[in-house]
Amino acid sequence: MRSSTYKTQFVCFTVLVSALFFLYAFCGNSSAQDFKTLHPGVEYAHVDQKLGNDPVKINLLRLDLTKVRLDVHHAFEKALGVEPTSEIAKRNNAIAAINGGFFRKDETEFSGDAAGVLTIDNILISEPTLGRIALQIRNGNKFTEIAMQHLRFGGNIWWRHEELEEVVKGINRERKSGEVIVYTPEFGKNTKTDSSGLEVIIRGKRIVAISANNSAIPKDGWVLSASDGAASLLRKMKVGDLLRPAWSEISDGRPNMSGPPEDITNGVSQLLMNGKIDITWEREKASKSFAEMRHPRTAVAKLKDGKFLMITVDGRQPGVSIGMNLQELAEYLLSIGATDAMNLDGGGSTTMFLDGKVVNTPSDKEGERKVSDAIVVTLRKKVR
Incomplete structure (x- = not known):
């Protein structure tokens, strides 16, 4: 009986310490809610946060999916090649955009090949790999549907x-x-x-x-x-x-959509699922350093009210912004009301474009990195 009491007290103490550390690590979360409306259905917030004693700069786009649509576009609208996120956005008359999935980064003729699933306009351009998480998008007449699922490839x-x-x-x-x-x-x-x-x-x-x-x-x-x-x-x-x-993407279960997704881009790893932290980098065969070291990050999330978040976290800039590891990113997103979330390509690729300019600070010395694909935001056309 006494042993059971001690165990209960220890668990309660551990939970309390974790909660206090979380509050300390992410002090000033109220600033994350200071969104400004820039366009119908498009709200933006810049957050200067503290992660312990270290600074971190976060950019947030909060989107009403009844007023905007989302599309994935590849560099030069082909399967290969790389292009800055801002150029992909401008070519598609975007209000906003973030960099998308992981891709092959080298100097060969295969540079820009998606390192995982990529589907654009219902055409499978690159196959899923390693059962990794993917963002699925379906633009209906009245609103855009979003799902996040682990996908594998059926090569029939x-x-x-x-x-x-x-x-x-x-x-x-x-x-x-x-x-x-x-x-x-x-x-x-x-x-x-x-x-x-x-x-x-x-x-x-x-x-x-x-x-x-x-x-x-x-x-x-x-x-x-x-x-x-x-x-x-x-x-x-x-x-x-x-x-x-007869090849196709195969998911763990049916996506919560009215039909098949039109666009899909890849990520690593899942961060949140159904309102709980559920990080799957080991299942997705990512490296420990990728998950546990602080890097610039790009992520997407669904909110409790049905809105959609696009997030960039600047990093690799000591004294300015140190980045986050996957656990810190998941905790932060949970703290601001996200229920489901996933991590996209990050590091030097992390870019947020808004109203004609890049609003974050990419970590590469050369500035904005060329990437394979971007998630583009445009205003939804009114249906008569």
Whole structure:
């Protein structure tokens, strides 16, 4: 009996200490509520916060999804390439925008390839990876619907009259040894593959040609490409064969939407779910340093009242803004009324564009980083 009492007292003490630390760490939270209305359905707040004794600068956009719409746009409206968030926003006449998902950052011709799921206008441009969290967007006539779910890839195809499961390993990315990859017109003019494989070219639902490598991608079709041992299936295919896509994003459950999402971009990791902190970086196979070190962060969140938050946290600027780790970011979002939230690409990519200019301070010495995609905010057109 005495042991049970001690355990209860210890638990209560631990909860109290955690609560006091939380209040100390995020002192001055009331400033987070000082939003200014800039456009119908668009409110903005800049917050100077203290994380312990260290400063952190936060930018918040609070959006009424009955008055604005959200769209994901890739750099240059293609599957590859990088472009500043501000340029993507300006090209699409955006009121506001933030950088989107993770992507391949190098100097190769594959730079800008989404490092995870990317769907734009109902077209799957890049496949989900590692079951990571994704932001799903559906713009209805009267309001925009949002969901956050972990997605995986189902790489099926129909050949002749049989569905072949888990054949395709990726969409619109560099083909690796032993892989079957699909290339669509969004990838560019050619597949950029070497001579180690075999490719079949499809128009409509029929194979129209068979090629060795670097095939031209038809504007009204796609290319199925395989290398090394994976090419054995393609060697059985013939010109004229029926071949059609059956690949898709597969979620843990049905998204709470009236229909399929139009746009999807990737993130790492989930932060909040159903009003509770639920950080999934380990499940999503992210590194411990990514999760636990303080970095610049970009995130999105749903609020209790149905509004939508876009958030940037500046970092890597000692004495000015130190950034946050994922736990701190989740705690902060929970403290200002978020129920569901996820982390997007951050670090030097973290950017918020508003009314023609970048309103945060990107951490790269060169200034605003070029990114693969952005989440763009525009005013909703009135339906007559």
